[in-house]
Amino acid sequence: MSLENIELYHYKTKQKVSVLARKTGENQFMASCINPDHEDKHPSMSISTDKGLYHCFACQIAGVTWAKHLENKGSKKSGEQYLKEKKEAERKNEIILSLNTDLVNWSGYDETIKEEAKSRIAFDLCFLPEKEKVTSISSVVEAGIFRRVELLDRMKKVEGLLKQSEFTPEEEKILSKQK
Structure with a gap:
C-alpha cells in the first residue's frame, strides 16, 4: 500500500x-x-x-x-462572506452595547428625576397656598408616589430645614443695621 x-x-x-x-x-x-x-x-x-x-x-x-x-x-467568496458576517456581528454588538449604555445612563437619570420630583412635591404641599397647589396629599398617596407616612415625614423635614434657615433675632438686628 x-x-x-x-x-x-x-x-x-x-x-x-x-x-x-x-x-x-x-x-x-x-x-x-x-x-x-x-x-x-x-x-x-x-x-x-x-x-x-x-x-x-x-x-x-x-x-x-x-x-x-x-x-x-470558493476561496475568494468564502473570505468575502466571512468579512461580511464579521462586520455584521460587530455592528450588532455595537448596537447592543450602545443600547445597554443608554439604558444604564437613563436608569440613573430617571432615579435622579424621581427623587427631585418627590422633594418638589413635599415642598409644594408644605408651602404653596391652597389655590396654587396642583395636587393633594391624598392624590400623591393614591398615585403611589409616596406612602402617607413617608410623605408626612418628608414634609416635616422640609419644614425643619426651612426653620433652620430662618434668622435668629440677633441675626435680624445685624442684617437691619447693614441695610
Missing part, C-alpha cells in the same frame, strides 16, 4: 493541514489524526477523497478536505 500526501482543512484551527496517509481502498485513506489534543500513535482517521470528508474514529473530529472546501465555497 502506498503513502500519499493529502491536504485537509482543519476547522478548529482554521488552517490547512498536510497529512501523510495510507491508501486503503479506492479514494479511501487512513492517517494519524490531525487533532492536536489527540495523541494518535496508530492511524485512526479515515479520509474519503471522493466525498471530500475526514473523520477520526477515536476523537470524533471531522470535516471536509481543503480541496472540497474550496470547491463548495
Whole structure:
C-alpha cells in the first residue's frame, strides 16, 4: 500500500493541514489524526477523497478536505462572506452595547428625576397656598408616589430645614443695621 500526501482543512484551527496517509481502498485513506489534543500513535482517521470528508474514529473530529472546501465555497467568496458576517456581528454588538449604555445612563437619570420630583412635591404641599397647589396629599398617596407616612415625614423635614434657615433675632438686628 502506498503513502500519499493529502491536504485537509482543519476547522478548529482554521488552517490547512498536510497529512501523510495510507491508501486503503479506492479514494479511501487512513492517517494519524490531525487533532492536536489527540495523541494518535496508530492511524485512526479515515479520509474519503471522493466525498471530500475526514473523520477520526477515536476523537470524533471531522470535516471536509481543503480541496472540497474550496470547491463548495470558493476561496475568494468564502473570505468575502466571512468579512461580511464579521462586520455584521460587530455592528450588532455595537448596537447592543450602545443600547445597554443608554439604558444604564437613563436608569440613573430617571432615579435622579424621581427623587427631585418627590422633594418638589413635599415642598409644594408644605408651602404653596391652597389655590396654587396642583395636587393633594391624598392624590400623591393614591398615585403611589409616596406612602402617607413617608410623605408626612418628608414634609416635616422640609419644614425643619426651612426653620433652620430662618434668622435668629440677633441675626435680624445685624442684617437691619447693614441695610
